[in-house]
Amino acid sequence: MSDVIQYEVKNRVATIWLNRPHKRNCVSPAVLEQIGIAIDRAEKDNDVLAVVVRGRGNTFCSGADLGELVGPRLATTNDSINLAMVSAQTYDRFYSCSKPTIAAVEGYAVAGGFELMISCDFALATTTARIGDFHIRRALFGGAGPIYRLPRYIGIRRSKELMLTGKLLTGEQAADWGLVNDVSAPEDFDKLIEDFVAPLIDKSPFCMKITKMSVNRGLDADTQSLITLETLACNVVHQSADAKEGVEAFLGKREPQWTGR
Template sequence: MAVEDDLQFERDGNVARIWLNRPHKKNCITVPMLERLDTLVTEIDADPELRVVVLRGRGNTFSSGFDLDSLQADFIGSSTAMEVAVISAKICDRLYNMSTPSVAVLEGYVTAGGFELMISCDFAIAEENALIGDFHIRRALFGGAGPIYRLPRMIGIRKTKELMLTGKLLNGAQAADFDLVNASAPAAELDATVAEFVGHLTDKSPFQMRLTKMAVDRGLDADIASLMVLEHLAVGVTLNSEDAAEGVAAFLEKREPKWTGR
């Protein structure tokens, strides 16, 4: 099967959809899939018409991690593991830092490398019976694409240690309680929940959406004084944008805004 079949792209109006498509392998990830994901993320982020990207797995499962069978060299005791970790980290970082908001839709297994993909997205919506967790420690392995620097910022250090040191799996509701996902829904309501959530993102100013996402992301690594400067700069840029003028005019004229993305 070609990598284009393993990782599928669809365009639904102003929403991009990326599907992991190896359900027979619980959507295990390969290096060619990561490289194609890198290309797709770059293309999506360069398209001003696309407002949101949704990442999901075929076959009612997200991803159970990296496909060790796909590696040509002996994984343990070779440089292959480090090379894969570097590639994975680079692509997950590209996904995390893209200016287009991303939403992971979680079903079935969301473990190891699949878990790392999920925490690289801005938002996550989980089916209530999904199985979500880092899992690496159960195989005496260590995740190399984000858990030690993204997870503590997302859920705090104590919950990070609980997930990483125990290898426990959370269902959708438990993941919501952990602040690991934005919402959990029964299988029959999952698509509607995702559609409603995505709708709250696509009707906003694309200019302001990207600016706000950048400011929040960068703010995680800055001190308070730097954040104040960043906020003031963001306000200044915003007040000189076409979308801000349109947003105020639409409010005063009691109509829906027409965004230009500038």
């Protein structure tokens, strides 16, 4: 594995570590590729019965590397669509993986990190976690899960509250909202993960696979249409003047000046 993603297996549980702590584990196209390689590796390993995804440096994932959203890399509509599709397809592998996937959230899980979290079957968090969609704060649009996963977890009103305000929830609030399954103090987090995973890895892998697939298919009857809609909407937003201003303001460490275009 690349050093930006670390992969380890212990007691039949694969852990995928995002390893860019100096950038709060933000995700670039190269990191997305490595995440995809890691989840595929876990899927193909018959000795792995569950997958945990975590972030080094007490941060889960702060979303996309905004430095990658300016300049020639995303100069065209086609560039934006391709990136959105890669993100959606990569994160969907955690949702469609035949093995249970668990997002273990410390620190920030925002924007793309939030999308990765809600793509997993389960989420655990520390009390000090900060969780939310966040895209709208930079006039961006989440292209990898919010419109077709989030309302199914927490309902349309709370989904709109997160997506339209950009508010962040603590780990405890996220548990109250139904976004995470359980929460602990940071010093107890490793134990929480171990205890949560234990009843998932002593079951029939075949039964686990079929049960998970059946539940997912029952909810996702028309997901492909929603993915297409979300990808196109993501592109339209990302090509706006406000999106470019939001990114440039972030990189320039200043407040954005919106024009509504």
